[in-house]
Amino acid sequence: MEMDTITAISTPMGEGAIGIVRISGEEALTIADRLYRGKMQLKEADSHTINYGHILDPDSGLVVEEVMVSVLKKPKTYTKENMVEINCHGGLTSVNRVLQLILNQGARLAEPGEFTKRAFLNGRIDLSQAEAVMDLIQAKTDRAMNVAMKQVEGKLSKRIQILRQTLLETVANVEVNIDYPEYDADEMTLELLKEKSAQVQNEIGRLLRTAEQGKILRDGLATVIIGRPNVGKSSLLNSLVHENKAIVTDVPGTTRDVIEEYVNIRGIPLKLLDTAGIRDTEDVVERLGVQRSRQLMIDAELILFVVDYNEELTNADVELFNLVKDQDTIVIVNKRDLDEKINMDEVKALAGEHPILTTSLVMDEGVDELEEAIRDLFFQGDLDSGDLSYVSNARHIALLHQADQAITEALTAVDDGMPVDMVQIDITKAWELLGEVIGDSVHESLIDQLFAQFCLGK
Ligand code: GDP
Ligand code: ZN
Numbered sequence: 001m002e003m004d005t006i007t008a009i010s011t012p013m014g015e016g017a018i019g020i021v022r023i024s025g026e027e028a029l030t031i032a033d034r035l036y037r038g039k040m041q042l043k044e045a046d047s048h049t050i051n052y053g054h055i056l057d058p059d060s061g062l063v064v065e066e067v068m069v070s071v072l073k074k075p076k077t078y079t080k081e082n083m084v085e086i087n088c089h090g091g092l093t094s095v096n097r098v099l100q101l102i103l104n105q106g107a108r109l110a111e112p113g114e115f116t117k118r119a120f121l122n123g124r125i126d127l128s129q130a131e132a133v134m135d136l137i138q139a140k141t142d143r144a145m146n147v148a149m150k151q152v153e154g155k156l157s158k159r160i161q162i163l164r165q166t167l168l169e170t171v172a173n174v175e176v177n178i179d180y181p182e183y184d185a186d187e188m189t190l191e192l193l194k195e196k197s198a199q200v201q202n203e204i205g206r207l208l209r210t211a212e213q214g215k216i217l218r219d220g221l222a223t224v225i226i227g228r229p230n231v232g233k234s235s236l237l238n239s240l241v242h243e244n245k246a247i248v249t250d251v252p253g254t255t256r257d258v259i260e261e262y263v264n265i266r267g268i269p270l271k272l273l274d275t276a277g278i279r280d281t282e283d284v285v286e287r288l289g290v291q292r293s294r295q296l297m298i299d300a301e302l303i304l305f306v307v308d309y310n311e312e313l314t315n316a317d318v319e320l321f322n323l324v325k326d327q328d329t330i331v332i333v334n335k336r337d338l339d340e341k342i343n344m345d346e347v348k349a350l351a352g353e354h355p356i357l358t359t360s361l362v363m364d365e366g367v368d369e370l371e372e373a374i375r376d377l378f379f380q381g382d383l384d385s386g387d388l389s390y391v392s393n394a395r396h397i398a399l400l401h402q403a404d405q406a407i408t409e410a411l412t413a414v415d416d417g418m419p420v421d422m423v424q425i426d427i428t429k430a431w432e433l434l435g436e437v438i439g440d441s442v443h444e445s446l447i448d449q450l451f452a453q454f455c456l457g458k
Pocket of ligand 2: 230232233234235
């Protein structure tokens with residue numbers, strides 16, 4: 001399949017001193033050579049070398065940019081095509097000028113994700129790996145990055161392939177049953193089918209359990225800090241933000257006056273909701289109204305609920321305890337450096353299952369324990385097990401659920417004594433669904449849609 005030559009700026013717009021313009025396709029070297037002046041033509045250069053030179057405007061003959069050019073000859077490249085990466089250091093305008101010159105030479109501006117799409121279409125990576133590239137670009141913590149990296153390396157794909165192989169063997173087994181009904185191994189085959197299917201289902205279940213954690217790593221854990229005025233909410237926010245570098249600030253939420261901020265808590269990106277409310281007006285309820293604040297709390301995946309060690313519990317506190325009853329909440333009893341006026345037994349009774357921590361935010365005490373508690377609440381240690389083959393992608397999760405369902409139906413069919421070819425249909429369906437995770441039976445339009453989500457130049 002011969003594809004045209006594409007180009008794009010593959011570094012973030014306006015950021016960093018270096019900009020990279022990427023070209024991929026049969027003509028990549030030829031086009032670059034028409035603009036490049038260096039020791040030798042890029043065509044003559046060895047593959048995987050970096051070459052110093054200049055980009056000239058062929059019309060005027062004037063030097064546009066001093067460059068380092070990576071020459072990557074097919075097939076051992078990201079797209080499996082000839083690739084050229086021109087490293088410019090003159091900022092956005094010169095990067096854009098270089099891009100324009102390349103376009104003038106007949107390359108086409110790449111669509112978002114088109115480089116990765118080519119890597120997929122040329123068989124260099126499978127679909128789950130391609131999607132992981134997208135996750136990598138958006139990863140917010142190192143740990144989230146690791147998960148995506150593992151996926152790029154094909155860890156998930158390998159697992160899925162093993163599962164599909166097992167199902168295929170199972171189907172083959174059933175096939176024997178259909179083709180040789182006189183062969184008296186009925187019981188044995190069904191036993192084997194049940195065993196193998198259950199095995200696959202277990203593994204799917206395990207993958208799905210990690211999916212929730214994967215989602216948190218990818219999107220951040222939606223967190224709100226609540227509590228009466230003056231208990232220490234702003235202080236808590238500040239110590240979380242200051243001890244852990246805030247990763248993204250001012251990400252607009254769904255509603256315009258809710259501000260999100262990311263902090264990295266032991267590898268878990270905490271998406272702190274409505275920090276503006278805590279910072280500016282001190283009273284989220286006053287600013288957003290009771291209804292909206294309730295919604296904010298309901299939407300939260302983690303609630304940090306602060307009460308004052310130095311004061312007796314008030315009705316407002318009790319009301320908040322009731323509101324957070326069914327949600328993941330950590331109760332923080334702050335100002336432990338002062339006298340104990342709160343009734344801790346009462347706090348324990350009201351908190352129920354929620355963990356309780358005492359802190360002194362002015363003395364910087366208890367914050368480490370809080371961070372540990374946050375991690376334990378969601379990862380119970382298994383985050384450190386090194387097994388990071390998380391499924392973090394909504395499409396994968398949906399497919400795994402469906403495959404799981406299909407296997408359940410197969411097992412039910414066996415138990416109900418249904419004809420064996422009915423069982424086979426369900427198992428085959430599960431096999432196909434798993435295939436979709438790695439892009440084995442995906443329609444073209446789905447592929448276009450997936451790659452369109454990529455950033456330009458990737
Ligand atoms: P918010 O209204 O809930 O946001 O509370 P702030 O964080 O603004 O804190 C209210 C007051 O309590 C400020 O004067 C803080 O310095 C003080 N404060 C916060 N945490 C502690 C603590 O652990 N011990 C003491 N003694 N004072 C604290
Ligand atoms: Zn405050």
